[in-house]
Every structure is written in C-alpha cells, then in structure tokens.
Amino acid sequence: MTLEEFKKISQEEINKANEEITTVSDEQTLNNFKGRFLGKKSHLTDFYASMRDVVKEEKKDFGIALNDLRAKLQSLFDEKEAAFRQAKLNARLEKEKVDITLPGYNNTLGSKHPFYAVVDDVTDFFLGLGYTVADGPEVESDRNNFELMNIPKDHPARDMQDSFSINDNTILRSHTSSVQARVLAAAQGKGPIKVICPGKVYRRDNDATHSHQFGQIEGLVISEDATFANLLETLTLLLRHLFGEKREVRFRPSFFPFTEPSVEADISCFECNGKGCSLCKHTGWIEILGSGMVNPNVLRINGFDDKKYQGFAFGIGIDRVAMLKYGIDDIKRFYTNDVQFIDQFRKE
C-alpha cells in the first residue's frame, strides 16, 4: 500500500468512525465502537501490521499518518467517554441536591447583654488611651463612697444620692467613685493614675427613668499636668466613638462635690441632628455625662499633694448610654432579661 492509498483509506476510516460515533448511545455501544476502530481486530491494527510492507522512503511519513489516524479515532472515543462520565456524575450530583435554605448546624450564637456591650466598648476605648480598669466591692464603707469623695456626713449633696444602708458605716455603693478612693489609697500619693471603674451602683430611686440598680463607668486621671483641656478632648473623642463622628459635643458648667470646675457634656441629637425632637425634648441636645477637674480637697483627703498633682474625673451612666445608643425604651428591660430582648444585641 502506498502512502497515497493509505491516506485515502484512512480518510474513509475516519469518516466511518465519525458517522458511527453519532450512533453511540451508551457504554455498550461505546465499547463496540472502541473494539471496531481501536481494538485488536480493527483496521487500525491491520494498518500497523501492513507497515512492514511499506517502502523504505515512505515509511516515516506512513508512520506519521498512521499515528495521526490513531489519535483522531482515540479522541473520538475519549470525547464520548468523557461526556458519558460527566452525564453520570451530573446524575449523581442531582441526587445529592440539598435544600440550601435549611439552617446550618451549630449556628446558635448567644449574645452579650447590652449593658455589658457598652461596658466592653467603653473599656476598649480607654484601654486604647492607656487606662487600666479597676474593680471594687459593691458593699462599701461610707468613707470610701462619700467622705473621701468630698461628701462628708450631713453634706446636703447626700440628699442627691439616697443610698441603701447596711449599717451606720456600710452601704451599697451609690456610685463607682468609691473604687476611685481605693485606687487613690493604693497609689499612696504617687501619680500618674489613669483608670476607669465600671460597675453596678444602687440608689433608692425607682420610677419610669430610674432603676434602684444601674451602671456607671467612672474615670479618673491624676498626674502632674493633666488638664481640663485633656478632659474635654477625652470626652469629645469618647462621645464621638459611642455616638458617631458627626456628633457635636458641647460642655456646660455644672457642680459635683468631687470636681471643680465641673462640666456636663451634651451631644447634638442623633435623631433630629439638632433640629429638635421628642428624644432631645426639643432642645437639639442630649445630656450624656458629668465630669470635671478633681477637687483639690479630694486629692488632699486621699493622700495626694494638691500642689503637685492635678487631674480629672468623669462618670457615664451605662444604662443611659445603652438606651440612647440602641433606642431602648425602658430601663426595666435591662433587668427583666427577656431573651427576646437580649437576643437583639448579638452583633455588639
């Protein structure tokens, strides 16, 4: 057989195979196709056998043509086989179909209480400014709670904070300033001090906006040159952190026994942006916290040299911040612990 003749036969073989592959419909007929065109009894095998009769000059080209034929036939088979494999896999995958709208396993995520979400948030803020966190007991001495905070016995300011007594000298703390007395005592007259004291406090007060138990975060900074300007900046940063960068912050002079000068900080109302609404009682401003420069007498009675040291203090109502931040309507919700309430703070 000449090369010319082989090319012609080879083309006929391919045409035949092309025609036949279209009739292949299952694995059986695919195997038949393989036997007929690629198997031991196929023409292809015969062509390989006839190689030995080919004249020497044409042998190389004949070989190339033969391999080419084989590759074409093989690829016809391969393509078909791959198509079958894919169809089979597709069928299996179809059977494995899941309802992707069903819930995932172990998806339960609990939630922090919003009170503690605020504590955590404020704590993180102050850790970033280099403060530490101080804890103290809730059953406190009158001395730590009042006297060392510049509120001696019979001081009119005691009427502002009607406390729960356990005996003549022991009360449930009415503010977390009592922890500041402990911090100051531990510092033994040496600064700097930068501390926040979060915790529960108790007052004999119970109405729509007050609960006899609520939370405070008090802060205290004592150093040789911490200024009132530092306080104003700290509070501005804090209030924007809590209520958004766009909030305006204003300071009003006020009075507290343990600070002087004292200021209260207001933020522009986030509901109405200062236009006036029911949340801000139509003033455009919401009162958030009280603060001031530590009264020198507080420094003196707590063992600090008020000529050398100065500093500031501030107090934030945890419940109040949480109520404003999350739009909670009633302080009582914090303490009834309905899980439908707590569940809403997963993200916090």
Place this chain on the structure above:
Amino acid sequence: MLFSYKELSRLVDLSSFTPESLRERLTFAGFEVEGMEKMAQASKLVIGHILTCEAHPDSDHLHLLTVDCGSEGILDIVCGAPNARKDLKVIVALIGCELPALGETIKKGSIRGKESNGMCCSLLELGVSKDALDEKSPSLTGIEELPADAPVGEHNVLEYLALDDTILDINVLANRPDCLSYIGMAREISSLTGAKLNPVPEFKNTYKDEVISETLSEKCNRFDLLSIRNIVCKKETPLAIRRVLLANGVRSLDPIVDLGNYVMLLSGQPFNMYDADANASHKYVCRDDLEGKFTCFDGKEVDLIKGDLVICDGENQALCLAGVMAGDKASVTTSTKNIDVEAAIFYHANIRHTCNRLGMSSASSQLFAKERNPKMIEEALAILIDVLPEFFESYEVTSYHSDNKAETSKKPFEFSYETLNKRLGSSYTKEEIDAVLDAYRVNRVDENHLLAPIDRVDLNEQCDIDEEVFRYYPASKINPSLDHFPITHGELTPAQKMKKELRELLVSRGFEEILSFTLISEKEDQSIRVFNKDESYRIVNPMTKDHEIVRSDLLPSMIATINYNVAHQNGDLALYEISDIDTPKGNKLYLSIGLRGGKALSEKFKVREYDFFDMKGVIEAIFAKLGITPTRYRLAYSNNEQFHPKASADIFMGKDKVGTFGQLHPNFSKDKLLVAELDLGYLFNLKGLKTKFSSFNSYPMVRRDLSFKMNDKVTYAQLKKQILSIKNSYVKEVDYFDDFTDQFTGERFLGVSLLMGKEDGTLNDVEINSALEAVKNGIKANLGLTIRGE
C-alpha cells in the same frame, strides 16, 4: 427655683436680653434653665363690660350677653359661666384670639341658634396655673371678675392683669445657695453679663433694743429679731407682688404672711412672724434640747426630740419648730397688730433630720436644708424694711436685736494666674482673669491672695476661681487637646482578661448574658445556695421586701430569670451571668449558668432536651479555657438538697468546692432545669498552665472500638483509667462513643474507642491484636467486665 422674668428685670437691667437669650447665657454659666413658660398666653383680648345678660331660650345654663368692648363695638356673646351677670367687667377673647391653654382659636360661632362673637374668659383659660389661684377666685368656677374700675376697651389685658410675664425654672446647683433668691440671681446675672444691678437696700440699725433674741444652740449661730408695732395692713397685697408669689407657686393670703413669703423669695432668708402680743416675755430663745409635744399652727401635733431646733418664749414655751413650721401659739392672724420677725440661721443637717423624721417640709425648711449664709441676714432685713410700705398702711419698726455668734469675715486664699492656666490647659491673660475677679467682687489682697465677697460661700480657694473663669467666658477659650496627657500602659489584668474570654466562649456557644438585681427577697436568698449558707447582708432601708437582701449566690436570680422567660413564651434557654458577690465573709466572683428546654443540635435537625451532659460539656470547655486539666479537679454527686441526687455534681479541687452543676431536684423545681455555679474568683487565682509545645507521634494511629458490658460498680472514668494503665497495650487515648442499655435485658454496654500507636513506626495486625487481648484480659481481671458478645 422659679423666677419671674419681670421681677428679675426690676432688680437687674435686662433690657439687652429676652427670656430666650437669658436662658442661653445662664445655661452656659452653670444655671440650667429647665423650663420657660409664659405666665399667661392669649393674642387678642379686650376688657369688656356686660351691658345685658339674659338666659338662652334653649338652654338651662347658657347666657346671652351684650358686651361693650370699647372700640371693638358691642358684641353678642353666648356664655356658660354661672357668674356672668349684668354690669360685670370681664376679659373678652375676640374672634381670632389664640388660647394655647385650651389649644383653641376663638371663631365666630353659633351656639344653639344664637350667634356668639367671642368668649368671656377665666384666668385658667389664659394659662394661669390652677394651684396658684386663691381658693375664692371666681376663675375656678366661672369667668374672671375684673374690678369695677377696669378700663373698658383696653387691649393690653395681660399687662393690666400683671400676667405679662415669663417664668423661668432655673436649676440652682448645690454650690450656689446664694442664687436661691431673686437678689442673688439678679446679682449673678449682673456679674456674668455686666447688666446693671439696681441698688440693694442697706441695713441701718436705728432701732431700740427692747425685744431680745438669744440662741442657746450651737446649731443656730445667729438669731436676729426685728419688732414692728401698730400695724395697719393694706386691704390686700399689691397685684404686682401677688403675681411674683403666683409665679413662684405661693398662694397669696394676707399682707403679713405675704410680706414674709415675698421677702424670703427676694432675699433667700426665711422668716418667722410672731404675734408680739402673744409673747409677754419679750424674749425669744433658740434651743435644741426640748422634748415633748409641739402643736403646729395648723393643729398637727408632733413629738420633739433632742436635736430639733425650737424657738421658745422667755418661759421656755415652744412657739415655733425652727426653720420648719410655726406653732399654734403666737402665730400671726388677720387681726395681728404687732409682730416680731425672726431671721436666723439654723444648721442645715438638723433641719433635714427634723423634716425627714416628721415627714414635714416647707419653703423655709427647703432653704435651710441647703445652707444659708449668716452674713446675708442684714441684707434680708433691709429689704424687708424697704418693702413694708407696700403691705402696710401704717406701722412702726421699734426694736432690733441680734445674737450673732457666726464668724464675721471670709479668709483670704492663695491664688496664681499660672496655676489657673496650667490646671485648665488654657491661655487666659491676666486681664481676662482680672475682669472675672472684678465682676464677682473678688478682691486682690496682694500679689498671691484673693478675698471673696461674703455672700459667696462657695469661693474659698484657687479651684473656685478657676471655675468662675471657665463659667464667665461662654464660648469656651479652652481648646480640647491631649497635650501634656500622661502616657501610660493600658491593659486588662489577667483575671479581667480571663473573664472577658470566658464571656466570649459562652456567647459563641449560644449562651445569652443576663444582668439581674443584686438585691433580692429574703425568700429568694434562702431558696438555694451553692457556696456559703451564712447570713447575707441585709438593707436597713429597703424600698420593698422584694429587694431587701444583698444576694450571696447567683442561682436564685438565674432560676427567677428562667421562670420569667418560660412564663413569657421563651422555653428554650441557655443563659449565664457573671457577677461580683459581696457577703459578710468576703467578696467573690461567681458564674451561673442555666439551661432549659432544648435547641436544634448537630445531629440533623433533631431537637432534643438539654441534659446533664450539655451542662457538663460547657463546664469542661470552661476549665479547658482556663488551662485547668481534668486531672486537677474531681466530681462527686452533689449533696446539695436543691439538686438531683444522681444527676448533679460538685466540683472539687483538692478539698475546695469550686462549683456545682446539674439538674435541680424535682422537689425544688418541677420544671426540668439544669444550672451551674462556679467560683470564678477561685479559678482565676489558680496558677494556670503555661502553654508549652510538646512533640507528638507522626506515625498513623489505629482506632479499635470495644463495647464493654458494664455493672453498677464501675464508672467510665475507672474503665478509662484501667485501660490506660495496661502495659504494652499501645493505647494512647481512650474515648467514649456510645452508652447503650438493652431494653429487654437491662444490660448496659459502654462503647469505647482506643487510639493505638507507637513512636517508632506503624502497628502491624499482630501487634494490634495482641494489644487488644491484653486490654480485654486486663479489664476482665481488674474490673470484671467482659466484651459484648464474647
């Protein structure tokens, strides 16, 4: 305190202010104006004269009036007031008049077929507060009746009635008792804004010394007495003064009483008026050592104890509960002709104690409770003498006596301009600071010393001046900044960090954090305790019995919270609380956990109830997080009576109980509840393990499962320990995978899987089989357990 804007304007020149701008200025000077209301509000009023008054033909109470309204003409008005009558002078609201108190605008209308062109008004309809009106005021039952000489056709009716005023509710803070008076507030406004203060009268003692005042109590350091004789009162207190009383919510009575109330409002000094004819001793003595009964002017009887300040006559007969309430003897009446006026200083704490004990309060006691300044008495008496002609047709001030033991002057204090700026972080100039000192009448004694005026009890040291400077300059000259702010290291303590991580662990495992009340009822307190059973702290002044005890344990609150939620349709609960606990034995930090109902668990959408092992899993995870390995603690069936005896456990570390968990006893809780309480304070104090890497076997391990037929005596823990102790068994780990009890035979089988391997290669079948044999034989020999099916 409430302030009439009109009265303030009389004392200080407010011509450059409006009520609104004054409010703004005061708010930024530390005087928050909490309310601002017009005393009365109406837009189109006129004074009318009723010409005719006839009954409405179709009504049993309406009147048809013709009212002469001057330039407005004669108007037909239908009026329902019972006191409407011919010739009465009345307030007429014309068509278009807005009455905010009613939320209405007057319209031309027809009432039962009769045209009405306006409305005759009461003071209430103009917005005057009901409480402030005289009991006999016609406005309470009908329309206001104007005097016969009222000018018909006058349009400025509010001005005519002296109701054209705005009332400011100014929050005077505790450090400024001097501003609890009109004069004090006027003086503050003048200092703050430069507005001119009208001259305040000065006291000149030109009187005899006939009626004596004396204080025998340390708690009264000044007791002055002014005697006024031969009084002929005016028919009534002038309208302008009655309006000031009205603005302050004080009811006008008769001129003598009104005099005391008015001068108290002006000066801030409370007075008591005695009928001089009822005290023949011509002597008044302040004491604090009387006991016995005292009858108040209104007939109420109270018991005096030592410490109550009392004013007596020369015979030690109590005339007045000092600073609180007048007595029934020597009280002034409408027929009083001669009075002795007491102006004294009573110590604030005594007044508060007396008021609190007796449940009494008066305008005087409220002022005394906030501390009065003895040096202000003379000014108060001068004002009193100055206004006497307003109240009395004729009178004679005859005698003045003062028993004054109060310190007479303030002390100079150190001051430095540099310190002020260093403290505030500000850059006020000397001139700016001096301007404040001048405005507040603070004298510069020398380079380094200042002296404050006597009326300012709050100005005693440098920081007080720092505050005045900050208050004085409104648009604060202080730039917020962190310059000079001390740089320190901020970090949570190890215990705080552990607490934070535990909370994160619990939340990520699906637990909700709760926050309950520290104060609980006695019953709750005694219902369940895990750690100590001692007395809890008890509140001596509780608000209710429900919140009387400082809890010693968190579980009462946890159980109450679960019950609350179950009652509110939340049946599936996983809750925790971490809280400090204060007991007479010390301060603790506890964690409580509660599980109730069940939630979808990992097995495909199979919902099951929580059981003991759900709780145990949480506890184990907590211990693992705290670095406390299982070998460091042991469990024992809990002997706590409130817990299920066979499905709860106490956790011990050495001899110390560190927690209890499991199911509650059905006798204690019918609902199936699982709870736990751990002593976190104890656990946080333990030395945790240091995390240190150790090498592990990298050859493949072989797992073989065995099912042991159990008996009552052997626990899983014993079985596991025994397997691990068998030599040459290659068992590295033992794990539990099944606990099965045959329903019919009652036999219990425990499936355990053994993880086997060696450090230097892979185990072959021969080694595995011989190891399994060794395990089986060892367990049979030591614990008497056989393998299922063998």
